Amino acid sequence: MTDTFEEKRKDSVGREGTTIGLFFIRLLLNMGGGCGGDSSEEVAVDLGYEPHVLAVDDNLIDRKLVEKLLKNSSCKVTTAENALRALDYLGLGNDTPEGTASKVNLIITDYCMPGMTGYELLKKIKESSVLKEVPVVIMSSENIPTRINECLEEGAKMFMLKPLKQSDVKQLKWNFMKCRD
Amino acid sequence: MDLVQLQRQLVDYRTSLYHEGFLDEQFTQLQELQDENNPDFVVEVVSLFFEDSERLLNELSNALEQQIIDFKRMDARVHQLKGSSSSIGAQRVRQLCIVFRNYCEAQNVEGCLKCLPQVKHEYSIVKTKLESMFQLEQQILNAGGSVPV
Numbered sequence: 001m002t003d004t005f006e007e008k009r010k011d012s013v014g015r016e017g018t019t020i021g022l023f024f025i026r027l028l029l030n031m032g033g034g035c036g037g038d039s040s041e042e043v044a045v046d047l048g049y050e051p052h053v054l055a056v057d058d059n060l061i062d063r064k065l066v067e068k069l070l071k072n073s074s075c076k077v078t079t080a081e082n083a084l085r086a087l088d089y090l091g092l093g094n095d096t097p098e099g100t101a102s103k104v105n106l107i108i109t110d111y112c113m114p115g116m117t118g119y120e121l122l123k124k125i126k127e128s129s130v131l132k133e134v135p136v137v138i139m140s141s142e143n144i145p146t147r148i149n150e151c152l153e154e155g156a157k158m159f160m161l162k163p164l165k166q167s168d169v170k171q172l173k174w175n176f177m178k179c180r181d
Numbered sequence: 182m183d184l185v186q187l188q189r190q191l192v193d194y195r196t197s198l199y200h201e202g203f204l205d206e207q208f209t210q211l212q213e214l215q216d217e218n219n220p221d222f223v224v225e226v227v228s229l230f231f232e233d234s235e236r237l238l239n240e241l242s243n244a245l246e247q248q249i250i251d252f253k254r255m256d257a258r259v260h261q262l263k264g265s266s267s268s269i270g271a272q273r274v275r276q277l278c279i280v281f282r283n284y285c286e287a288q289n290v291e292g293c294l295k296c297l298p299q300v301k302h303e304y305s306i307v308k309t310k311l312e313s314m315f316q317l318e319q320q321i322l323n324a325g326g327s328v329p330v
Contacts, residue, residue: 059261059264059268060229061233061264061265061269062264065214065226069214072216114257141263141264141267162268163267163268165210166214
């Protein structure tokens, strides 16, 4: 197995996700126990694919932090300062001009926001035929079990406590943004 | 002062900030986010924190001067301040915000009036300390050295 892998590696053309590249990535993932298994960071090979994340938070400092955390994990990041702006960006807003809806791979939103909360934003996303498959993660500075349950029941993939750490974002990426099967 | 002394002074100063409870683990997390692509990341985020906090503290002062106090609005401001201070690791400010929020929720005017100056005081101390720390870092960089982690 190792010899074949080495041979294939010498033949690989580049990092753009060519057929050979994708082939031996699958080999690596299978060796490591599959997606989301206990593969180490060294096994995670850059496919030249940068997941696009929409981060929603009314706190400027938190926006800057989450953006940096995501960029450190090789994600493309768009931030929004409230739920309405987020909806607009996603193409669900009342004022969204035709054909400007943006595609994202993950939405991470704060729970407590003025106007529309992160929970209400989650509901709107889940109601949309276009966007309901996009994973949504809720963050909050408060650890309130009823709040957490409410979000998970409404379809949030995960609930995370703020402030977020780099390890949290790595976990997010591994769970929701690497596996493209 | 030579470079090694400056570096030692910085490490000691930083350690004291943690020991005295001004900063917590989250500040370390912030430092770990800094890299060659964003060499000023910590200073930038902390500067944002200073601007944001000053605005919030002013708004809180105004709110407490009104005839009819809007506790809900005040609570929202304190929540913001608690969030920001938590995100940069300003532990004492964060802890005081928790107390302040309890007074807001209880609609306790006296409690709020007592708490706000305390928050302002702690904020101004941590601001001074962080600014001193950044100055030390700059001196080290100017002397051609690197800032110890």
